[in-house]
Amino acid sequence: MPLLDISDLCVRIPTPEGEVHAVRAVSLRIERGEIHGVIGESGCGKTMTGMATLGLAPKGARIEAARFHFDGADLREQAKALRGKRIGMIAQDPAAALNPVLSIARQMDDVIRAHRTLPREARRREAADLLAATGLPDPGRVLKSYPHQLSGGMQQRVVIAQALATGADFLIADEPTTALDVSVGAQVLALLRKLVAERGLTVLMITHDMDVIAEACDRATVLYAGRSVETGPVEAVLQKPGHPYTRALLAALPDAAPHGARLAAIEGSIPPPRTRIAGCAFAPRCPKAMPVCAAEPPPERARDRHTWLCHLPEDAA
Amino acid sequence: MKKLVHRLGWPGTIALAVVLLFVFVGLFAPWIAPYPAQGAGAPNVLAKLAPPSADYWLGTDHLGRDILSRIIYGTRVSLTNGVLIVAFSLLIGLPVGLAAGYFGGWIDEALMRGTDVFLAFPALLLAVLMAAALGPGFLNSIIAVAVTWWPWYARLARAEVLVLRGQPYVEAARLAGVSHPRIIARHILPATGRPLTVQAALDVGPALLTAAALSFLGLGVLPPTADWGQMVDAGRKFFPARWWYSAMPGLTIFIVALAFSVLGDALRERKGGTVRAPA
Numbered sequence: 001m002p003l004l005d006i007s008d009l010c011v012r013i014p015t016p017e018g019e020v021h022a023v024r025a026v027s028l029r030i031e032r033g034e035i036h037g038v039i040g041e042s043g044c045g046k047t048m049t050g051m052a053t054l055g056l057a058p059k060g061a062r063i064e065a066a067r068f069h070f071d072g073a074d075l076r077e078q079a080k081a082l083r084g085k086r087i088g089m090i091a092q093d094p095a096a097a098l099n100p101v102l103s104i105a106r107q108m109d110d111v112i113r114a115h116r117t118l119p120r121e122a123r124r125r126e127a128a129d130l131l132a133a134t135g136l137p138d139p140g141r142v143l144k145s146y147p148h149q150l151s152g153g154m155q156q157r158v159v160i161a162q163a164l165a166t167g168a169d170f171l172i173a174d175e176p177t178t179a180l181d182v183s184v185g186a187q188v189l190a191l192l193r194k195l196v197a198e199r200g201l202t203v204l205m206i207t208h209d210m211d212v213i214a215e216a217c218d219r220a221t222v223l224y225a226g227r228s229v230e231t232g233p234v235e236a237v238l239q240k241p242g243h244p245y246t247r248a249l250l251a252a253l254p255d256a257a258p259h260g261a262r263l264a265a266i267e268g269s270i271p272p273p274r275t276r277i278a279g280c281a282f283a284p285r286c287p288k289a290m291p292v293c294a295a296e297p298p299p300e301r302a303r304d305r306h307t308w309l310c311h312l313p314e315d316a317a
Numbered sequence: 318m319k320k321l322v323h324r325l326g327w328p329g330t331i332a333l334a335v336v337l338l339f340v341f342v343g344l345f346a347p348w349i350a351p352y353p354a355q356g357a358g359a360p361n362v363l364a365k366l367a368p369p370s371a372d373y374w375l376g377t378d379h380l381g382r383d384i385l386s387r388i389i390y391g392t393r394v395s396l397t398n399g400v401l402i403v404a405f406s407l408l409i410g411l412p413v414g415l416a417a418g419y420f421g422g423w424i425d426e427a428l429m430r431g432t433d434v435f436l437a438f439p440a441l442l443l444a445v446l447m448a449a450a451l452g453p454g455f456l457n458s459i460i461a462v463a464v465t466w467w468p469w470y471a472r473l474a475r476a477e478v479l480v481l482r483g484q485p486y487v488e489a490a491r492l493a494g495v496s497h498p499r500i501i502a503r504h505i506l507p508a509t510g511r512p513l514t515v516q517a518a519l520d521v522g523p524a525l526l527t528a529a530a531l532s533f534l535g536l537g538v539l540p541p542t543a544d545w546g547q548m549v550d551a552g553r554k555f556f557p558a559r560w561w562y563s564a565m566p567g568l569t570i571f572i573v574a575l576a577f578s579v580l581g582d583a584l585r586e587r588k589g590g591t592v593r594a595p596a
Contacts (some may be wrong), residue, residue: 054492060420084494091492096485099504109494110503159489166494 001270003170003202004030004053007067011045011052014060020273024226024281030219035196035203037213037234039249040223043270046206049223050172053204054087055079070170085115089167092175098147104131104158105143106188112167129267130161135191149169153184160191164199174206189216210253214238222246223271225281232306242301245282280311284315288312328585335576343392356386358541366559376561378551384565391543391566395573398459398537403517405463406470406524411513414474415469419482419501429475432468440465444527448536458537462527466520473516477509493533515584522577529570545570 011023017018030036051057053075054152068075071083077173079087086135090095098107108127112118118126123141126187131139134157156176163171165170173192177185191217205217213220213234221231224244231244241247248266251257257263268285271277280286290311298309322330342349350356351374360499361381369376375384417428435443447461481504490500529546531537538544540551544568552562 003339057551084492088487089492093485093486097489099484099486099490100504101507107490110490110495110499114496114499162489164492172354199448 001072002029003032003071004028004036004052004204005067005069006049007050007063009052009063009068011048011057012062012064013058015279016063017052018274021124021226022273023052024277026221026226026228027231028221028228030202030204032202033196033200034218035192035205035216037205037207037217037220038223039207039210039213039220041208041270043273044223045226046208046223047174047251049205050089050174050204053079053172054083054089054143062198074241083169083182084166085194086164086168086170088166088171090156090159090171090173090176092164093179094152094159095147097159098155100147104145104147104150108143108158108162108165111162115167127161127165130164133164133195134158134161135187135194136161146277151184152180153187155209156180156184157191158190160188160195161217164195169200170204172204172206176205177207177209177212185212186215186298187316210238210250222249226273226279227281227309229282229310230306230308232304232308236303236306240303240306242303242306242314243282243310244288244312246308248287280309325583326586328579332576332583335572336580339392339396339428339573340577342389343396346389346393350383350386350389352383352386355382356390358382358543366562369561370560373374376559378548378562379555381415384548384561387543387548388566388569391545391548391569393572394455394538394542394544395525395529396521398455398462398528399521399577401459402462402466402524403520403526406466406520407513407517408467409463409511410470410472411474412470414476415478415501415509417471418475418478419497419505419594421482428471430567432471434466435468438465441527441530444531445534445536448531448534452521453536453539455538455542457594458528458531461531461536462524465527466524470513470516475515477512478505478540481505481508511566517578519581520585522574522581525577526570526574526591540581 006026006028009023013020013022026045026049027124028036028038028049038049040046046154047058056077057063063076070087073082106125106126109123112123113128127143128139136142136157137153142150142154142158150158177188180188187217189212192203196203205212207213217234219232220234220237221228222237223229224245224247230237230241230246237246238250241250246292251264252261252266266285272279279294279296280298283289286293293311298311301308301310301314303314346356347353349385355361361377364373364377364381366379367377368375373383373385375388377383377466377499378387380564413428413432418423444461447464448458449586451457452460487500490504532546532551535550537546540547548566549563552559558562
C-alpha cells in the first residue's frame with residue numbers, strides 16, 4: 001500500500017471572478033522510502049497539491065478526489081491532525097522560515113517540546129543530535145547562533161533538523177534548493193537522500209528543475225495544467241519520456257541544445273486555470289497534436305510501471 | 318547624557334526631565350511637600366484663599382491648604398491615573414487584538430465589530446457616561462477612561478499581528494506542530510509588544526488629561542484626596558479674583574500633558590533603533 005495515495009485530486013478555489021481550477025486531476029502514488037519528485041511549470045498545481053496534503057488549502061477551497069489517503073487515513077478529514085506529526089514540511093526559503101530574532105536553540109526547542117515531554121537537558125541534547133544528523137559541524141555553536149550568522153545551506157539544514165524533530169516520516173519539500181547556490185543545493189539533496197536511507201523517510205519533492213529530479217528522486221510525476229500527465233521511475237521518465245510535454249521539457253534543458261544553437265522553448269503558454277479543458281490540456285502546444293486530442297481526454301499508456309496520458313500510440317511517441 | 322540628547326533632541330530631553338521630575342515628586346510627596354498634612358487634605362482655615370507668598374508659594378485654597386502641597390500630592394493621583402488607564406487598556410486591547418489578528422475569520426469579525434462600537438462614540442462623552450453610570454471614585458474614573466481607550470490598542474495589536482502572521486517563520490512553526498499559545502508567546506507577542514509599549518508610553522499624557530477632565534466634571538476622585546482636575550473645578554467659583562486656585566493646578570496639567578506629548582514626538586522620531594550599537 002502506498003504511503004501517500006492520491007487519485008484524481010481536484011482543488012477548486014472560489015474567487016470573485018469565478019472558480020479557479022488550481023488542481024484538476026492529480027494522481028500520486030508515493031511508496032514508503034522513496035523520494036518522489038513532482039515537476040511542472042509555475043501554475044501547474046504542484047504547490048497546491050502539497051498544500052492540500054498538509055490541509056493548508058486556501059479558505060473556501062473545494063477538494064474532491066477519488067482517493068486522498070495518507071497511510072490509510074483520509075486526508076480530507078485528518079490532514080490537520082497529521083500535519084506536524086507525521087507529515088512535515090521543508091520550506092523553500094530557509095532564511096524566511098526561521099525567526100530572525102530567536103536563537104536556533106530556542107527554535108529547535110520549541111519544535112521538540114511540541115512533540116515530546118523531555119527535561120530541558122535532554123531536549124538540548126536531542127537538538128544537537130538532530131543538527132549533527134543533518135551534517136552540521138559543531139552543533140553546539142550552531143545552537144547558540146542566530147539565523148543571520150548561518151549560511152543559506154546551514155539554515156536549510158536547521159530547517160530540515162526541525163522537520164526531523166517533529167518525528168514526521170513523510171516530508172514535503174517545496175523547492176528546497178531554489179534559494180541556495182547550486183553546489184550547496186546539491187549537498188542538501190545528498191543530505192535528504194542520506195536521511196531517507198538512514199531513517200526510512202519518504203519525501204515528496206516539489207520542483208521545477210529537472211536536474212533536481214535526476215539527482216535526488218526515485219520516481220517522478222509530471223504535472224501539466226493541474227493534471228498529472230506522466231509518472232514513473234526517474235530513469236524511464238527522463239530517458240524514455242512518454243508524454244510530448246515531458247519530452248518538450250527535457251528538450252528545453254540548456255544542456256540538450258548543441259553549443260551555440262538557439263535554446264528550445266515550448267511555444268504558447270499553459271491554459272488559464274479558469275478554462276474548461278475537454279481533451280488533452282497540452283494539445284494546443286503539442287507538435288504532434290491530432291484532431292482527437294482537443295476533443296477527448298487522452299487514454300492512459302503504460303510501459304511497465306511508467307504511465308502517461310496521451311492519444312499517440314506508444315511506439316509513435 | 319550626550320547620547321540621550323542625540324537620540325531625543327533637546328525638547329525631548331527636557332520633556333523627559335519634566336516627566337521624571339513629576340514621577341520623583343509623586344513618589345516622595347510627603348517629604349517634598351512643604352505642608353504634607355494639608356497636601357493630604359487637612360484644612361487650615363486661618364489662611365483661606367491666601368495669594369502666593371513666601372509662606373505659600375502658589376497660594377492657598379478655600380480651606381487654606383497650600384496649593385503647592387496639594388499639587389504635589391495630586392501628582393500621585395494624576396500619574397497613577399495615566400499609568401493605570403493605559404495599563405487597563407493594554408490589558409483588554411492587547412488580547413483582543415492578538416486574538417482577532419491571529420485567528421482571523423469570524424473571531425476577527427466579531428471582536429473588531431465589537432471594538433468599533435466603542436469607537437463609534439465620542440471618547441470623552443463615552444467616558445463621562447461610564448463615569449456617571451459607575452459613580453465617582455478613583456478606580457471608577459480609571460475604568461471609565463480605559464473603556465474608551467482600549468479599542469485603539471486592539472486595532473494596533475491586530476494590525477501588527479496581521480503582518481507577523483503571514484511571516485514564513487510563523488507558518489513554519491505551525492507546520493512543525495508548535496502550539497498556538499507558544500507561537501503567540503514566542504513569535505507574535507514580543508514583536509507586537511514593542512510598538513505597543515511605545516504607544517502606551519505616549520498615551521500616559523493624554524490619558525492623564527482625560528482623567529483630569531473627568532475629575533473637573535466631578536466624576537473623578539473624591540475630596541479630600543488632592544487631584545488637579547478637581548482643584549481646577551473647585552477654584553472655578555473663586556475665579557478670577559482668586560485666580561491662583563484654578564490657574565496653578567491648571568498650569569500643572571498643561572505642563573505635564575505638554576511634556577508627555579513632546580516626549581512622545583521625540584520617541585517616535587528618535588534617531589537610531591532600540592538595539593543601535595554605540596556610535
